[in-house]
Amino acid sequence: EAAVTQSPRNKVAVTGGKVTLSCNQTNNHNNMYWYRQDTGHGLRLIHYSYGAGSTEKGDIPDGYKASRPSQENFSLILELATPSQTSVYFCASGDEGQLNERLFFGHGTKLSVL
């Protein structure tokens, strides 16, 4: 099974601080995604990538940047963290082309911004 590893698993940050969430996948998938999970909103797409060097905006990109320096790694960056960004963040990679793609998720990063 595809392996997606997120770090850290838990993070406490201060308002206005910079936060970087990291994601690594070992199955050579082209596509990678960042979602946040909030009660009542489900999983919402923040940024995604089709391969090294590419990033695309998802449905809620404001306040977030993404970086895909290699096939394996995809980072989510909060330059100026705010309490509204307190959430659980999931990274995922995809094993096929679009439309019929199965996503493999990491175990999530719980972020608290105080």
Added chain:
Amino acid sequence: GDSVTQTEGLVTLTKGLPVMLNCTYQTTYSPFLFWYVQHLNEAPKLLLKSSTDNKRTEHQGFYATLHKSSSSFHLQKSSVQLSDSALYFCAQYQGGRALIFGTGTTVSVSP
């Protein structure tokens, strides 16, 4: 734009009873629908998927049929177990761009 709607936030039932979780969608493209399940403190995992109209797809005792006429992809199981307690997400591809999810339905099964 494209969207996925799950009407139930919480479903509570007793072991052995049937369950149906509602999912409807809107899209201007050909629909590709998915159900993901997330157990407590775990990552979401694919449960089943379909893009074929009126064909039942099954996995691990769960089944769903994509009905394009009613834009629905409801998830069903004939007899729930305690281990089925989890958060269930319906999802579809958003214009061939990325997967978008519904708000999720929590299923709580009691003995």
